[in-house]
Amino acid sequence: MKAWFTAKDLAGIGGLSKHPSNVTRLAKREKWEYRQKEGVKGGGFEYAMSSLPEKVQSALKKKVIASLLPKTQPTKNNDLEHLTQNQRAIADARMTIVAYVQQLEQLQPRYKAIKYFCNQAKNNGLPEHVQSLIKVANARNKNGKSERTLSERTLNQWVLDYEKCKTPAERLQRLAPLQRREKELNELVWLPHFLAVYRNTNGVNIAEAYTQYISQAAEHYADQPYMLEILPSLSAVRRGLKKLNPYMRAIGRKTGAELRALNTYVKRDWSVLRANDVWVGDGHSMKMKVAHPDHGRPFIPELTLVMDTASRFIVGWSVSLAENCLAVADAIRYGVEKHGIPAIYYSDNGGGEKNWMLDADITGILPRLGINHQTGIPGNPQARGIIERVNQTLALRIARQFATYHGTGADRETVRKTSTAVISLDKALRDGRTELTDKQQWAKGKLPTWQQFIDAVQIGVDWYNNEHIHREIGMTPARKRQQLLNDDDIIRVTPIEARDMFRPQVLRVAQRGWVSLFNNDYFSQRLLDVDGEKVVVAFDIHDANSVIIRKQDGTYLCEAIWNGNKRAAFAETFVDKARKERHQRRMKLKQEQVDEIRAEANPVITIEHQPSTDLLHGLNQVMKQKNEERVAILPSELEYQRRKAMGE
Template identity: 30%
Template sequence: MSHQNAPLTRGWFTANELAGLPGVPGTPQNVRAYAKRHAWEGQRRLGTKAVEYAFAVLPAETQNALLMRSAADAEPETVTASDEPAEAERPEQRALTEKQRRVMGARVAFVREIQRMTQHVTQARAIQTLLTLAETDDLSPYLAERVVLANDRKTATRTLSERTLKRWIADYKKHGERGLAPKRQKADMSVPAWAGELLKRYQRPQKPTVEAAYQQLVEQTEPPHPSIHQVRRWLAKLSPETRERGRMGAHELKTLQPFKRRKADTLWPNDCWVADGHTFDAEVINPLTGQAFRPEITLVIDWGTRRIVGFALNLAESTLATLDALRDAVSRAGMFNLFYVDNGSGFDNTTVYEVVDRLGGTITHSLPYNSQARGVIERAHRSILVQLAKTLPSYIGADMDKEAGTRAHRLSRRDIAAGLKPKQIPTFQAFYDSLCSAIDQYNHRPHRGLPKIRDLDTGNLRHRSPMEAWTSAEAEGFEALTAPAGVVASLMRPQETRKTHRGEVRINSGLYFLDALRDFHGEEIRVAWDYRDTGAVGIYSLDGEWIGEAILDGNATPAMPQSMIERAAEKREKGQLNRLVRKAKTLTGGDVQLTRVESARPESNARRVEEARASAKQLANDEPKFQIPQDKVARYRLWYRLEAQLQAGEALPADAQRWHEHYRNHSDFKAIAKVMDSEMDASGRQPTRTRRAV
């Protein structure tokens, strides 16, 4: 007769639950009669009329059957913290491996089952019951799956034993669950005696191989020596940072160390500018020498919006490149608060400090060998400059194909030596145009460092572009502070102290003249110069008061008047002809007349140059088409030139007149006028601010 399974933990069983078990009758009625005959201890089960009997009064055979049925039906139970010793804390288990935790859990299952059984029988009887079930393969599926795992042995026969179960129980009582985790032999991290000598030969900037360092160790030190396998195993135990120290410099070693991510979510535009120079990874034709060279490009990026606000080109990273980049950035984007740069000579100098201070900003430097701190500009170099260099045939980066690079270098040098324009190397103007285009594309391309927005065209989420971030900040109330154009022009030009002499001042191998300097003869003044425009320099007193603008060779005149030279030449020619006539009369004895015969001879170079200039001027005057420049500043200057012509009473073409009337109301004209109006000097001439590839 079938019977219902009753949990052993309750300790009381009804006649229906006992019927059919070994040692008792097979029906509930007979079980009740049997219990009454043997005077079993009984009680009425709560909520029912059934009578239940204690486990202790049952026959031994019945008790064994109940124990075995309980072990066979064992299921995983939740372990409460109160069941474990106080010293067994969960944080200690974090040091365990995954396999140790699985073995520990399997052993806990057997310990828990024995604890449940010992509530009614002795521990020895409970252990014996489990062993019997294990031998007959009658354990529950849950416990049967954990027998092999709990043993944690590599032998073929892995089963339970009385000694093993008792050891698990003792370890659990003493150490809790943590005591049931198997011990794992840790790697021997002791430093062998030969380690120091090996590292001296291995940790070198030349980065020798393990075999090379080991060979030197064997040849240069006394035995005993380790084997190459021992050396490899010991080096594998070291952390990458420890192993590569000495093989990498302080800068390169940072790539193996933890770092901090700097978030710029709270930065407004112009809060922090980051600048750095980068040697272009492709060759360009130098417009001055005609030779191939790699230009130095200085970029200035706004950290908050990732916008490239300014850039400069030069032969190398220098103070001039920094000042030029600052001038370009301030002219485009306004004033900055913080200027974050490295410790290079182009940034760490008194000239840059003075310019930044007088503009009202603050300059700060990153730590030495810590370019990762300025990763925002380093990433821009790769996104803009490296990608642009890879589009040129003259690319000479490390990943350039060696054969193709050698062929391009050979062909370009052959063309340069022959005075031809090399096809492999772009001109400076072509490079400059492509650089401007690349920077403009970068500023309008989605940037992963900026928040995401919903694209109005596609409806998909995408990152903002730097210009979108800048425009968004302006919509939220940001307004860039602009400096007067005169202040920008004076501060951005480096100033040097020079001594005047009779209205002249010498600087940068040039001699400049200003009539107002006659009152400063022999005194020191301050000269502000611009490497872009060497035709004039600004003159200031030592107190910073503006004196005027000195012109290059402003007092230079011809050594003698041209008319005097022509009269002297004519007189000399006439005298020589008279002497020839007298000599001929002496030889012939009669009168001789000299006749000048005009012969066809090539015209002088000077005359041909003058005619070419006149022809070019005539073509320019005959050109009827009116062209509007693409550059905003150039359009602004064109408007002023047309305005000056109108003020002088000159007539303008219809197209020029129409454009002149409409452009004054354009937003670009009003924006640039704030910066450019104050740059007009007394003669109505404006300094060159438009960037040109010269």
């Protein structure tokens, strides 16, 4: 904003005369600060803004601020498509009153009819239905408590407006009151600057972001006071943010799946598919605790479900200690053995779904069955919405049956009480206590066993398939699958094929009749025929006494027997190996926590470094000046001093 203005610039501003000559005379009379105008032939004066009257300065600032705001075309707030329900009701009331006045005009002139109507309205002399319309037509108060009636001038204007229109639509538009127009987003010039502060992944709230925004603006506009005057208030900022939709507000504050959950999405049409075209699977941590099948302590189990997308029928399920390849493979095995082989298996990109056991070109379970494995984008569960929804519907239904449920809707105090009581009871039983406290007695039976959990899952899956009416398909999944089922299209496997196909496979090198697998050695004389070559080793995850050996082209070679294992006294199954690795990972994590606690209890003592001189070197220099014996630093020096003392 410039600091000097000519008389022409000031004419008509803040109550000044519209003629520049009168402004010049006023300036001389009030002795405004002035200077010679530069770059203009023949002279001319400019007046300093600081010397102008306060009223004029204020008007100049408002003029400059208005010039900085974006130029927007005013919207017609009474356009038919923009009329609110309240505006329409007011317009209808006004048109009804005008029609009543037109009836009175048949007996007397218009001005007398209007005067008569207003007097009757003031004295409540009009018919009840017309009298009640006056409060609506006034459009003054929303509660209907105002005693205000119509004036003759207002009613006359309504009659004139009514007669100027030719169609009902025009009358509705003209008699509807103007609605106060809210500012559009493009008029909020401060919004982009505020969003630059507000869009923070740390979750800063509006008040904190506003404080930071004002601080930055005060520093940036320190030499522009008129810009500081138009900064929005905190309330204005809150109103402005409400104009943004939830997705726009979340940009920069949320990422990944949480942000995509607010955006629009493409809804997959699964109805065009047939049975066993596409299966979708996913693992879900249960919102409950059960007794661990090995040591009996409370832990949170994992439920893996595999669903036929066309019918929403759960074809396979598995429970495990954690989401891993074994649980997924077991759920697929269950589904294939009972319901045939699908064309496509769709899953997320997690460790349990995308791994060598499922997808390896030669050794993977899915390629051997001819199943095309498709994976979703990491961190994008919306792409598998139907299986995610089942986890919410079925998994929560199963978990709510038990006292150890701690998910949505559970009372926090009861969850805390149950959890501490179950842990206390478990510890007492492990310590061999015979007398239990009241709290421990109360916890008895609260923690379900592993078998109780499995039975509950089976009952829940049967209920979902056979009794649950699915909202999108309008019937039970079992009935829908029956409609879509065509036995000619179902590819089934025999029990012998299933046993062989669902053995996980790995590639190993045969060495002089032996192959090594998971610290176990397996021997067969036939392995000498493929000595030094890679062979396919198929193993049973529960039985490590033997493995099936095939060539890479799938030709059966032999069955190798565990024997001569020098690393373990007994053959170690794959399940045992996985359990041991899980144990080692958990122990490593706990050891890191212990090391951190010990480090906090024993802080590191920092010794100040002497940058200029080594301490021992400095001590030797002092001794040398005093003609005293040199301090021995090395073993050789110590030996020298010993010999010197003995006269050797």
